[in-house]
Amino acid sequence: MTLFRFIMEDKSTYFLNEVAIYLQQSHLTKLHDCTLVFPNRRAILYFQKYLALLNTKPQWAPQCITINELMKQLSGLSVAENITLNFELHRIYKEEKKSDESFDKFYYWGDMLLNDFDDIDKYLVDAALLFKTLASIKEIDRQFNFLTDEQIEAIKQFWKSFEPNKYSEHQKEFVELWQVLNNIYTKFKNSLASRGIAYEGMIWREVAEKCTNKSLAISDFYKIIFIGFNALNNCEKTLFEYLQNECKAEFYWDYDEYYLKNVAHEAGYFLRENIQLFPSPLTDIAHNQIAGTIKNIQFIGASSDIAQTKLISEVLTEWRCKDVVISENTVVILADESLLLPVLNSIPDENGAINVTMGYPLNSAPAYTLFTHLLDLQKSAKIKEDGKILFYFRSVLKILNHQFLKSHSADIITEISQQIIVHNRVYIQGIELNQTELLRKIFTYHDNAKALTEHLLDIMSEFYNLAGNDAENPTLEQEYIYYLYSSIKKLYEIIISHNISFGLPIYYRLLKQTLSGVRIPFEGEPLKGLQVMGILETRAIDFDNIIMISTNEGILPAGSAGSSFVPYNLRRAFTMPTIEHRDSIYAYYFYRLLHGAKNVAYIYNSGVSEKSTGEMSRFMLQLKYLSNLQIVEKNLVYDIAFSLPQSIEIIKTEKILKLLDQYQSQQEKGLRSFSASALNMYLDCSLKFYFRYIASLEEADEVTEDIDAAIFGRLLHKAMEHLYKDFINTNVEKTHLVAIVNDVPRIEQSIIIAFQIEYFKSDKPLSISDITGKNILIFEVIKKYISQILKYDMSQTPFLIHELEGKYNVVFPFIRNNKKYNINLGGFLDRIEKNRNTIKIIDYKTGKESMDFSSINHLFFKGDIARCKEAFQTLFYCLVYLLKNPDTPNVCPSLYYVRSLFSDNYNSLLLDKTSKTFVTSFELYAEEFTNNLEELFLEMLDQKIPFTQTQEKAICKYCAYIDICHR
Numbered sequence: 001m002t003l004f005r006f007i008m009e010d011k012s013t014y015f016l017n018e019v020a021i022y023l024q025q026s027h028l029t030k031l032h033d034c035t036l037v038f039p040n041r042r043a044i045l046y047f048q049k050y051l052a053l054l055n056t057k058p059q060w061a062p063q064c065i066t067i068n069e070l071m072k073q074l075s076g077l078s079v080a081e082n083i084t085l086n087f088e089l090h091r092i093y094k095e096e097k098k099s100d101e102s103f104d105k106f107y108y109w110g111d112m113l114l115n116d117f118d119d120i121d122k123y124l125v126d127a128a129l130l131f132k133t134l135a136s137i138k139e140i141d142r143q144f145n146f147l148t149d150e151q152i153e154a155i156k157q158f159w160k161s162f163e164p165n166k167y168s169e170h171q172k173e174f175v176e177l178w179q180v181l182n183n184i185y186t187k188f189k190n191s192l193a194s195r196g197i198a199y200e201g202m203i204w205r206e207v208a209e210k211c212t213n214k215s216l217a218i219s220d221f222y223k224i225i226f227i228g229f230n231a232l233n234n235c236e237k238t239l240f241e242y243l244q245n246e247c248k249a250e251f252y253w254d255y256d257e258y259y260l261k262n263v264a265h266e267a268g269y270f271l272r273e274n275i276q277l278f279p280s281p282l283t284d285i286a287h288n289q290i291a292g293t294i295k296n297i298q299f300i301g302a303s304s305d306i307a308q309t310k311l312i313s314e315v316l317t318e319w320r321c322k323d324v325v326i327s328e329n330t331v332v333i334l335a336d337e338s339l340l341l342p343v344l345n346s347i348p349d350e351n352g353a354i355n356v357t358m359g360y361p362l363n364s365a366p367a368y369t370l371f372t373h374l375l376d377l378q379k380s381a382k383i384k385e386d387g388k389i390l391f392y393f394r395s396v397l398k399i400l401n402h403q404f405l406k407s408h409s410a411d412i413i414t415e416i417s418q419q420i421i422v423h424n425r426v427y428i429q430g431i432e433l434n435q436t437e438l439l440r441k442i443f444t445y446h447d448n449a450k451a452l453t454e455h456l457l458d459i460m461s462e463f464y465n466l467a468g469n470d471a472e473n474p475t476l477e478q479e480y481i482y483y484l485y486s487s488i489k490k491l492y493e494i495i496i497s498h499n500i501s502f503g504l505p506i507y508y509r510l511l512k513q514t515l516s517g518v519r520i521p522f523e524g525e526p527l528k529g530l531q532v533m534g535i536l537e538t539r540a541i542d543f544d545n546i547i548m549i550s551t552n553e554g555i556l557p558a559g560s561a562g563s564s565f566v567p568y569n570l571r572r573a574f575t576m577p578t579i580e581h582r583d584s585i586y587a588y589y590f591y592r593l594l595h596g597a598k599n600v601a602y603i604y605n606s607g608v609s610e611k612s613t614g615e616m617s618r619f620m621l622q623l624k625y626l627s628n629l630q631i632v633e634k635n636l637v638y639d640i641a642f643s644l645p646q647s648i649e650i651i652k653t654e655k656i657l658k659l660l661d662q663y664q665s666q667q668e669k670g671l672r673s674f675s676a677s678a679l680n681m682y683l684d685c686s687l688k689f690y691f692r693y694i695a696s697l698e699e700a701d702e703v704t705e706d707i708d709a710a711i712f713g714r715l716l717h718k719a720m721e722h723l724y725k726d727f728i729n730t731n732v733e734k735t736h737l738v739a740i741v742n743d744v745p746r747i748e749q750s751i752i753i754a755f756q757i758e759y760f761k762s763d764k765p766l767s768i769s770d771i772t773g774k775n776i777l778i779f780e781v782i783k784k785y786i787s788q789i790l791k792y793d794m795s796q797t798p799f800l801i802h803e804l805e806g807k808y809n810v811v812f813p814f815i816r817n818n819k820k821y822n823i824n825l826g827g828f829l830d831r832i833e834k835n836r837n838t839i840k841i842i843d844y845k846t847g848k849e850s851m852d853f854s855s856i857n858h859l860f861f862k863g864d865i866a867r868c869k870e871a872f873q874t875l876f877y878c879l880v881y882l883l884k885n886p887d888t889p890n891v892c893p894s895l896y897y898v899r900s901l902f903s904d905n906y907n908s909l910l911l912d913k914t915s916k917t918f919v920t921s922f923e924l925y926a927e928e929f930t931n932n933l934e935e936l937f938l939e940m941l942d943q944k945i946p947f948t949q950t951q952e953k954a955i956c957k958y959c960a961y962i963d964i965c966h967r
Contacts, residue, residue: 014596016542026281031062034223035221036064036065040536042533046540047064048064067236070224072203075204077203079200082114087494087500089188092187092191097176097180114199115564116566118201120185121202121204122201122205122234123575124205125574127185128182133570135178135179181565189202204235205235208238208239211238223249223250224249225252226252227540228252229274230270230274241278253275254540256289256591257291258290258627259290259588260287267584267587267591268588271588289595290594290629295598295600296599296600297629299633300636301603301604303637305612307605307607311603312547313348316348324545327530328531330546331533332347332531332533334532334533335548335552336555338361343549354529359521360520360522361520363516367477370399371484373398375512376394378504389430390429391433393420396433397417400417401417409436420703423760423761423762426703427772441455441462460484460485464481484515548600554613557618604620647949649946652943652947659694660940663823664822673809674823675826677827679876682940683861685949686947686950687965694947713846715751715758717754719751723747728802729802732798737790737797738794741791752766752768753766789898792896802832802834807827808826809826810880814930823937825880829881830842831844838891839881839890841877841878841881841891843870843895845896846897849897850868850871852911853911853912854913857932860936870895874894874910875893878892878893893910893922
């Protein structure tokens with residue numbers, strides 16, 4: 001015993017090390033005959049390390065297994081795949097319910113049933129009694145129809161969800177299911193047993209029942225030693241008791257007096273019972289490490305999940321500065337395992353080797369992203385009446401832009417992508433995409449699971465070959481693809497073996513669910529370097545230095561207990577696990593890590609969002625207020641100053657002035673010209689004008705799925721142009737327009753041509769069947785607007801159409817300060833007609849009506865949202881027309897607001913609010929308009945006046961350049 005005490009004092013007080021020392025001394029030459037059982041495999045690695053360090057010469061090691069492995073060994077059954085269990089449960093369910101319910105519908109509650117069956121068996125619940133009680137409770141719900149209204153109201157006050165007369169279809173199905181649940185449970189287990197397979201709980205119950213019957217075969221075991229357990233289900237308790245009575249078992253518990261002796265402390269809830277029922281032979285050690293040792297504990301709040309991961313490096317650096325050795329005795333624990341990748345990216349290289357125990361999630365790999373894109377391609381495909389397959393542009397572009405395809409026929413893929421965007425192709429035929437063999441395989445539609453699986457496997461095989469050609473040293477991309485390929489193939493083989501059919505939607509769901517749980521193991525030395533773990537993997541293992549992230553309430557412990565058919569009260573009555581049960585388990589995980597720890601940093605997300613409440617875990621609050629531990633609290637905050645945004649000014653350099661000179665015909669006629677839209681933009685915000693017309697920062701082209709106001713306007717303009725093109729230089733009479741209004745196919749054809757040119761940007765003729773989805777509604781709205789324009793035009797007949805969508809480029813000459821200017825003006829005039837002795841410049845408008853202006857000067861006010869841009873535009877068009885046709889006697893601006901044309905008293909003329917008269921001739925306003933225009937151009941060309949931001953923020957609301965100027 002003296003030697004034993006010396007070794008203990010010389011070694012760490014880590015729990016597994018203490019157990020290793022004790023077993024080495026107490027069992028001497030018999031230790032290799034023992035079977036050591038641990039809660040997880042990671043604990044086995046650490047135990048074997050400590051045991052090896054104790055031996056000065058080679059010797060046989062004891063068998064070390066997990067509790068799951070022991071149960072399978074004792075039962076003789078093997079665990080079936082979850083999908084296999086679901087299929088078999090569905091078959092039994094249909095037999096008992098005498099239902100033909102498809103697997104698609106059943107799948108959503110199949111998993112819930114399996115989880116309940118698992119709990120029932122692990123906690124040795126009398127299933128028949130439970131289901132009978134459950135059915136009785138639900139039947140009582142249905143039989144409250146004898147109650148009076150007052151009685152019902154009184155019960156509602158107590159039981160908020162009580163509704164005796166309102167049962168949804170799902171509720172009725174559940175009631176019927178509860179009545180046959182015991183038969184389903186029994187037949188399901190018998191069916192699995194006959195095939196030698198089971199779910200986990202069924203295996204554990206089999207072992208427990210063998211213990212009860214004293215038929216469990218344990219003669220081959222010398223001693224079974226259980227190490228580091230906490231919450232025991234009833235099956236484990238039955239096994240432990242049986243082995244204890246047979247003198248075959250030893251138990252070693254990892255605990256601390258801090259929470260064990262406090263009967264109200266949830267962390268010791270299970271251990272208090274365990275130690276009494278199954279006492280440990282290892283008693284000669286102290287269990288007061290939490291309160292009895294000095295610990296450096298920090299609570300650190302971070303404003304986001306990513307900020308949490310960045311703090312890991314800061315904490316490690318702080319510890320190194322205090323001479324803390326960062327090695328395998330240091331762990332980063334992820335309460336939220338979805339942060340694995342950000343964590344790995346945040347740990348700097350100077351920390352040396354890193355061992356990740358969780359494995360890389362396949363659903364974070366590029367291959368999985370491609371897989372989801374391929375599924376989305378199939379799900380979003382459309383089948384036309386003629387059998388042609390159309391693929392949705394977003395799915396197509398995601399695949400074409402994926403990194404795996406960038407090295408494959410890059411020029412062809414770029415050209416296909418550009419054509420989709422240029423021609424605004426929302427749906428594309430597969431044959432148009434099949435320009436290489438690989439693309440042909442990808443862009444093929446499949447309407448059943450078998451064909452889809454072969455399709456996915458074929459594509460993954462192609463990409464595997466493209467990713468590398470060294471069979472001995474596969475690339476990282478090939479590793480991803482291999483695991484993806486294997487998982488898809490395995491799932492489909494299980495489906496085929498059960499000969500069950502279901503729709504593609506449920507197959508998509510099964511694929512994603514299966515693959516989301518796949519993790520790619522990291523290679524390396526498992527006990528070397530900084531450890532990165534999930535909280536479940538830390539069981540029974542001690543560390544000197546601990547960083548735990550995402551220690552938020554709702555994550556540690558989780559906020560939900562999961563779905564179940566068995567309500568909370570029945571779970572408590574039948575000793576099944578409840579939310580309190582789970583909370584106690586996680587409280588133990590949290591507190592036991594403090595046993596041997598010297599430096600601990602708990603990092604939590606203090607930011608409030610949909611995912612986070614911003615509150616630290618209740619376990620941290622317990623340490624803060626109920627312990628005597630010294631805790632340092634920190635909060636990572638950003639110094640955000642809400643200062644006024646700095647104004648942006650673009651000085652007119654020589655280069656900019658040269659670009660502005662291109663708008664003057666003296667440089668190069670027609671090189672650039674000012675349009676009404678450009679001038680309106682300048683008046684709104686000169687900086688926006690600079691971005692668009694000087695710096696040429698145009699918005700990137702993209703496929704426009706939903707027709708916006710601009711495209712809608714272009715469609716209407718083009719359709720009207722096509723309808724009236726045969727009437728150019730012709731007197732239009734009312735009879736002509738009546739004929740068009742009555743000729744619906746003619747109107748529809750004009751709209752189809754507009755879609756072809758303005759929306760699809762295609763040279764290929766379209767048919768009305770090519771107008772699909774929301775565009776059908778747009779089509780009908782435009783048709784209605786056109787009919788109303790034609791009806792309004794009937795009231796204006798006769799008139800002579802001179803031009804439609806005429807393109808104008810003219811020179812606007814003027815002299816100021818003895819300097820001659822020749823400014824290029826241009827634009828497209830929707831319609832020019834002669835009505836009696838007046839030339840009308842007609843502009844179609846699809847927006848909200850704005851027909852009046854207070855003065856010509858007001859039209860040139862900069863940054864004024866009340867300025868009538870439409871009046872400025874149509875008056876500008878009148879000037880442009882007159883500059884090209886100076887002898888025209890009377891030019892009249894006219895606006896056709898298509899929404900307002902339905903009014904009986906609509907007038908298309910501008911209204912001068914000052915004189916309260918309609919503008920029947922531009923000539924009355926020409927001088928004032930041109931004077932203001934000259935002043936505007938002088939300002940634009942003045943080197944001393946920079947381009948600046950508007951002061952009116954309402955103008956910035958929909959600006960394309962808002963991310964540049966940060967207005």
